[in-house]
Amino acid sequence: MAAKGYWDAFQEVRKSVSQILDGEDAAGVVEQEHLSWYRALFQPSLAAGIVKPENLAGYRQHFVRISGSVHAPASWESVPDGMDAFFECLRDEKDPRVRAVLGHFIFTFIHPLPDGNGRSGRFIMNAMLASAGIPWTIIPVDRRDEYMEVLDDASVRGDIKPFAAFVADCARHEPPPPRRKKPGEVQPEINLDAPVGLKP
Numbered sequence: 001m002a003a004k005g006y007w008d009a010f011q012e013v014r015k016s017v018s019q020i021l022d023g024e025d026a027a028g029v030v031e032q033e034h035l036s037w038y039r040a041l042f043q044p045s046l047a048a049g050i051v052k053p054e055n056l057a058g059y060r061q062h063f064v065r066i067s068g069s070v071h072a073p074a075s076w077e078s079v080p081d082g083m084d085a086f087f088e089c090l091r092d093e094k095d096p097r098v099r100a101v102l103g104h105f106i107f108t109f110i111h112p113l114p115d116g117n118g119r120s121g122r123f124i125m126n127a128m129l130a131s132a133g134i135p136w137t138i139i140p141v142d143r144r145d146e147y148m149e150v151l152d153d154a155s156v157r158g159d160i161k162p163f164a165a166f167v168a169d170c171a172r173h174e175p176p177p178p179r180r181k182k183p184g185e186v187q188p189e190i191n192l193d194a195p196v197g198l199k200p
Contacts, residue, residue: 073111100128
C-alpha cells in the first residue's frame with residue numbers, strides 16, 4: 001500500500017511539475033496542490049481501513065516525533081500560521097534553487113502533516129528544482145543517515161549550509177536514468193552554480 005500510495009502521489013506531483021514547466025509559479029502550484037499529494041500518498045491505506053478519513057483532512061492536530069532526529073517540530077496549534085508564513089516566504093523568494101532547499105527544509109521543520117512530511121518535503125524540493133530546469137533529484141536510501149544529520153544541522157544547530165550542499169550533491173550525482181533523447185536532440189549540460197536564467 002505504501003508503494004501504491006507513493007506511485008499515486010508521484011503522478012499528482014508530475015501534473016504539478018507540468019504546470020510549473022508550462023510557466024505557472026512553482027510556489028503557487030505547491031501551495032495549491034501539496035495537500036492533494038498528501039491525500040494521494042495515503043489513499044490506498046484509507047481504502048484498506050488502515051487510515052481514518054479525518055487523518056487526510058488537512059494539517060495535523062497532534063504532537064509528532066521525528067524518528068532518527070533530535071528536532072521537535074512545531075506545536076500543532078502553530079502549524080496553520082507556520083504554513084501561511086512558509087508559503088509567503090516561498091512566494092517572495094525568486095531563486096528556485098533557494099526555494100528548493102528552503103522549501104524542503106522549512107516544510108519538514110514545521111512538519112505539518114500527520115505522516116509523509118519527508119516525502120512531501122522532497123516533492124516540494126523537486127517541484128522547485130524543476131522550475132530551474134534541474135532534473136528530478138532523489139535522496140538515496142544509503143545516504144539516509146547523512147540526510148537526517150544535515151537536516152538536524154539546519155533544524156537544531158541553525159546551520160543550513162550542509163543541507164544545501166547535500167541537496168546540490170544529490171542533484172549532481174544521483175539523477176534518475178536519463179530519458180531517451182529524440183532524434184537530433186542534444187541534452188544540455190546542467191551547471192548548478194550558474195545564475196538562474198543564464199546559460200552556463
